[in-house]
Amino acid sequence: MIKENQRTLNYINIALDAILIFLSMPVAYAARFLLFPFDDRGITLPYYLILTLFLLPIFLLTLAALNLYESQRSRRLYWEVGRLFWACTINFVVLQTILFLIKQFYFSRLTFVLYFILVFVVLSGKRLVLRLCLRRFRKLGYNQKHVLLVGSGPMAQRYIQAIHDDPNLGYLIDGYLSPGDTIPDLGYLGTLDDLAYVLSRYQPDEVVTALSPQEFERTPHIIECCEKEGVKLSIIPFYLQYMPSNPQFDNINGVPIMNIRRIPLDNIAHAMAKRTMDIVGSLCLILLTSPIMLIAALGVRLSSPGPIIFRQERVGLHNKPFPMYKFRSMRVNAAQDTGWSRNQDPRKTKFGAIIRKLSIDELPQLFNVLKGDMSLVGPRPEIPHFVEQFKDEIPLYMVKHQVRPGITGWAQINGLRGDTSIVDRIRYDIYYIENWSIFFDLKILLMTPLKGIVNQEKLK
Numbered sequence: 101m102i103k104e105n106q107r108t109l110n111y112i113n114i115a116l117d118a119i120l121i122f123l124s125m126p127v128a129y130a131a132r133f134l135l136f137p138f139d140d141r142g143i144t145l146p147y148y149l150i151l152t153l154f155l156l157p158i159f160l161l162t163l164a165a166l167n168l169y170e171s172q173r174s175r176r177l178y179w180e181v182g183r184l185f186w187a188c189t190i191n192f193v194v195l196q197t198i199l200f201l202i203k204q205f206y207f208s209r210l211t212f213v214l215y216f217i218l219v220f221v222v223l224s225g226k227r228l229v230l231r232l233c234l235r236r237f238r239k240l241g242y243n244q245k246h247v248l249l250v251g252s253g254p255m256a257q258r259y260i261q262a263i264h265d266d267p268n269l270g271y272l273i274d275g276y277l278s279p280g281d282t283i284p285d286l287g288y289l290g291t292l293d294d295l296a297y298v299l300s301r302y303q304p305d306e307v308v309t310a311l312s313p314q315e316f317e318r319t320p321h322i323i324e325c326c327e328k329e330g331v332k333l334s335i336i337p338f339y340l341q342y343m344p345s346n347p348q349f350d351n352i353n354g355v356p357i358m359n360i361r362r363i364p365l366d367n368i369a370h371a372m373a374k375r376t377m378d379i380v381g382s383l384c385l386i387l388l389t390s391p392i393m394l395i396a397a398l399g400v401r402l403s404s405p406g407p408i409i410f411r412q413e414r415v416g417l418h419n420k421p422f423p424m425y426k427f428r429s430m431r432v433n434a435a436q437d438t439g440w441s442r443n444q445d446p447r448k449t450k451f452g453a454i455i456r457k458l459s460i461d462e463l464p465q466l467f468n469v470l471k472g473d474m475s476l477v478g479p480r481p482e483i484p485h486f487v488e489q490f491k492d493e494i495p496l497y498m499v500k501h502q503v504r505p506g507i508t509g510w511a512q513i514n515g516l517r518g519d520t521s522i523v524d525r526i527r528y529d530i531y532y533i534e535n536w537s538i539f540f541d542l543k544i545l546l547m548t549p550l551k552g553i554v555n556q557e558k559l560k
Contacts, residue, residue, distance in 0.1 A: 110169050113230070114160060120222045121159050125152040128215035132208055143206060151207070155195060159219075162187045177231060181224050182539055188220045235268045244272040248304040250292065250322060252278035255336045256310035260286065274302055279315075292318050299329040310336040341495065364536045365503050373538055374475065381476050381545075382469040389463050396427050396460050403451035404431050409464055414481035417504045421484060422473040425464035429456045465507045477541045478506025479529035494522055500529045503536075513544055513551040 129145050163169060166183040192212065199207055247263075249256055256276070260283070263271045275287035277295060289298050292315070299307070307326050311318065316338060326333040337343065348362045365371050400408045410428040413421050429452025448456065455461045468474040474481070479500040482490070490497045511517075511528035532540070 113169060116226060117163065117223060118156060118160060120226060121156055121219055122149075122152055124218045124222060125149060125215055128211055128218050131214050131218075132211040148207070148211065151195075155191065158194060159187070159191050162190055177228060178539060178543065180227050182537070184220055184223050184227075188216045192216045234270070239267075244270050245306065246302070246304045247271055247273050248289075248298065248302060248307045249273050249276035249286075249310065250278075250295065250307060251310035251312070251315065251336075252276060252280070252282045253310060253312040253338070255312075255338060255340050256283070258340070259308060259310055259336055274304055292321070295322060295325045296328070299325060299331055303329075304331060306332045306334060308334045308336065311338060313338050361499065361502075361534075363502050363533060365533075370536070374536075374541065375472075377538065377541065378469050378475050382466045386466050386470070389466070392460060393427075393463050396455055396463070399451045399455070400428050403449045404428075406431070413484060414505065415484055415487045415501060416473055416481055417501065419487075419498070419501050422468070422481075424473070424481060425468055427455055427461040427464060428452065429461045462507055469507065473504075475504040475506045477508055477532075477544045478504050479509055479532070480512065480525075481505035490522060494526055496530055497522075497526055499533065500526065503533055508544060508548045510540075510544055513547045515551070 125148050126145060129148055163184075166187055168180060168183055168187070195212060196209075249259065256278075260273065263269065263273060273286060275289040275298075276283060277289055277292055277298065279291055281288040289302075307322070309319070309322055319335070323333060342360060343358075348359045350357045350359065365374060397408045406428055408428060410426045410430075411423045412426070414424040416422045430448050452461070465474055469476055487497075509529065510532035511525040514528055516525045516528060532544075
């Protein structure tokens with residue numbers, strides 16, 4: 101049933117996009133010649149509408165080529181918005197190229213700029229509304245995707261937890277197959293030998309296998325049963341914990357090879373874009389926060405003897421140490437290079453507790469960003485003493501050093517600051533590293549004033 105629903109939803113999605121793309125032109129035309137009536141040259145609205153009709157199928161094909169008419173059940177809104185941005189950019193370039201080659205009519209470039217901005221906004225808004233409606237329907241029990249789970253080991257448990265944590269996805273596990281009934285509160289439907297019968301009886305939309313290494317030899321049997329019934333099959337590898345969130349594959353003479361760790365910032369264009377944003381952003385923030393830094397410097401000087409700026413060695417990109425700058429918030433002490441900072445720490449001064457609470461002590465790190473030791477956004481750096489300790493205790497801990505450390509990060513805006521779980525922080529850091537984009541950085545920067553500035557530390 102979900103396949104028919106998805107097909108119907110796709111048709112509705114395409115029809116609504118076509119209507120909105122077409123209607124955006126008269127709105128843009130009216131805005132151009134009503135709000136900016138400084139140029140009376142050009143052609144009338146009917147010619148713009150005819151041009152839009154020719155552009156419409158190209159626009160829809162571009163959206164389809166960018167996978168915007170596939171199921172977005174497991175994708176986030178920002179992914180769709182990013183694809184819409186590129187679709188509008190591509191079609192703007194295509195349209196300008198066509199008009200340049202024709203050279204028969206005078207079209208207002210400002211009209212087209214307003215048109216593509218309007219298309220991007222309305223299509224993004226439509227997708228937001230659609231997601232909210234689907235979320236509502238799924239809460240009422242509609243538009244559910246029925247899944248049959250094969251396996252009951254750790255990977256199966258992780259899958260069940262992921263589905264439980266995000267009910268808006270609309271996945272419903274009908275039951276599971278396993279050598280034994282080991283998962284409480286989930287219907288046990290039999291062993292792997294019963295798969296063919298269960299598929300014919302329940303007719304799930306998808307089969308998800310999460311087999312242990314010992315059971316993996318049954319995979320050909322599972323594939324054969326699913327293909328015979330025409331059911332989609334997805335496989336969760338037993339080595340999932342070592343895989344990236346978005347695995348990438350190379351192909352060598354027909355042999356697919358999975359890259360275990362893909363870092364988007366290894367791309368030189370991505371790295372240059374991020375570094376440019378760091379330089380421009382840090383310069384602007386230094387200028388904006390200079391009065392606050394001046395007050396903080398005076399406060400530190402008057403609160404206790406010692407330097408204003410506290411320099412501490414941290415481990416950065418490619419495991420290289422660098423001096424990280426902070427306003428000193430503690431009394432000078434022997435454990436400052438190895439001691440763990442706690443929420444209630446007797447070493448803090450009263451003024452230091454205030455600037456730590458508001459994260460003002462972190463502002464000198466803007467100069468670390470300008471130098472290139474750090475980035476505005478990235479995993480928080482740690483001192484060498486704890487890096488040596490954690491790299492043996494916490495899986496994948498050292499992955500964070502494949503990018504520049506940051507002043508703020510995905511973990512920090514999700515509440516993982518100060519004396520919090522290192523394991524959870526690493527999980528968020530790796531997600532950031534593997535899913536980096538300029539838009540992701542901007543999202544984190546915009547959320548930082550709301551969720552990442554006020555520390556949870558107590559003032560005492």
